[in-house]
Amino acid sequence: MTRFALTLEFDGGPYMGLQRQAHGPSVQQAVEEAVFSVTGETVIMCAAGRTDAGVHARAMRVHVDIEKALTAFRLMEALNARLRLAGEAIAVLDCTEMTGNWHARFSCVGRRYLYRIVNRRAPLTLDAGKAWNVKQPLDERAMHAAAQALVGRHDFTTFRSTHCQADSPLKTLDRLDVRREGDEVLIAAAARSFLHHQVRSMVGCLVLVGQGHWEVARMAEALAARDRAALGHNAPPDGLYFMEAVY
Amino acid sequence: MTRFALTLEFDGGPYMGLQRQAHGPSVQQAVEEAVFSVTGETVIMCAAGRTDAGVHARAMRVHVDIEKALTAFRLMEALNARLRLAGEAIAVLDCTEMTGNWHARFSCVGRRYLYRIVNRRAPLTLDAGKAWNVKQPLDERAMHAAAQALVGRHDFTTFRSTHCQADSPLKTLDRLDVRREGDEVLIAAAARSFLHHQVRSMVGCLVLVGQGHWEVARMAEALAARDRAALGHNAPPDGLYFMEAVY
Secondary structure: OEEEEEEEEEOOOOOOEOOOEOOEOOHHHHHHHHHHHHHOOOOOOEEOOOOEOOOEEEEEEEEEEEOOOOOHHHHHHHHHHHHHHOOOOEEEEEEEEEOOOOOOOOOOOEEEEEEEEEEOOOOOOOOOOOOEEEOOOOOHHHHHHHHHHHOEEEEOHHHOOOOOOOOOOEEEEEEEEEEEEOOEEEEEEEEOOOOOOHHHHHHHHHHHHHOOOOOOOHHHHHHHHOOHHHOOOOOOHHHEEEEEEEO | OEEEEEEEEEOOOOOOEOOOEOOEOOHHHHHHHHHHHHHOOOOOOEEOOOOEOOOEEEEEEEEEEEOOOOOHHHHHHHHHHHHHHOOOOEEEEEEEEEOOOOOOOOOOOEEEEEEEEEEOOOOOOOOOOOOEEEOOOOOHHHHHHHHHHHOEEEEOHHHOOOOOOOOOOEEEEEEEEEEEEOOEEEEEEEEOOOOOOHHHHHHHHHHHHHOOOOOOOHHHHHHHHOOHHHOOOOOOHHHEEEEEEEO
């Protein structure tokens, strides 16, 4: 039995989410079926993060345990061929044979996300489904200032989904940076781990600040309230990318 | 009668090209139909460039002449609403009322294109249809060196489509820069005007250099040959973006 770490890129659009779902396609099911078709083995894929329906990944880390003797390179090539043949929007960017007790989820000590906003009146064409189109002008400096209130160790109950399964709402946010590149506003978030919907909740509030609906100081108040009612809408999944799992 | 200059962004994937075609959808037809639905007027759209099937635009400049009294802002908003309703992958980024003899094609004194290559073994997911996936490692420095042989005023017969309607194969290429950003190799081209298929022909040859199939010096030889037989394959349209028209 060999444990292979895979780095996956995927377009979240066609999937109900990363995790296997009863009622629709998932990244997990597609990868497990590709592994079965290559090896004849029924495996369970473990991932560093559990992204929601429509959320993308530039570099999700997962692992699978395989009996069949295969080099990492052959496995990667065979999985990419099968995924492509099946019309899946998933690619294996890297495949590495792991030793010891390495685990895609439990060994992961850091997660990085990027949220892309295209800030213009015109609807999206080339970036349709790949970013959030916010039409009102955003003040990215106010957004960045407000974001800093969230950095550090806090009770993030305000920014937590009611479906969140984490034991505790206490998390340490290492970084929440907002910058503009032309008509794009990019929000980079890094933490050891996040609560369910935390990034999209935070982005939703930052956009309220950027539009001038919220004062900068209201972000700290929302955090302190520890109450979902203090929250704006979640940002849509289209703009969210899982960028890196750190080990 | 008012002449409006429109800046268009479009995903070239669904279209047979920018120009109206007998046998399939075009950007021109979609925009002209949107104008008709807003104004009741039958117009002819003129564009700075005539991009091929599958070629994208980040900022194509076009014009239309309209009788109906409309502000530029109202026209832009109405066109975007109609284009969206019709399911077109076209957006109007800017709309400006022009005076004098300004003409989207004849007043244009410079065109800029960008060609995107994703240089990796894994197939594309998020960038499918939006870049050329070249699997063999590319030496972007050799490509850039070879590209410099094409900069300047030359007879570009080697890099010209047999369908090219230009009077002369003489063109002045102002810039052809190759750079790498991670696994992307980006090729930026600028000239007053280009021959039909010129950018895709040049990129096809640059990739042969990048893969080591061609020596750097062979680019100058291919140019001097003035013969299509000296050419590699054209690069696919997926990676090509019309970036800017200069006036």
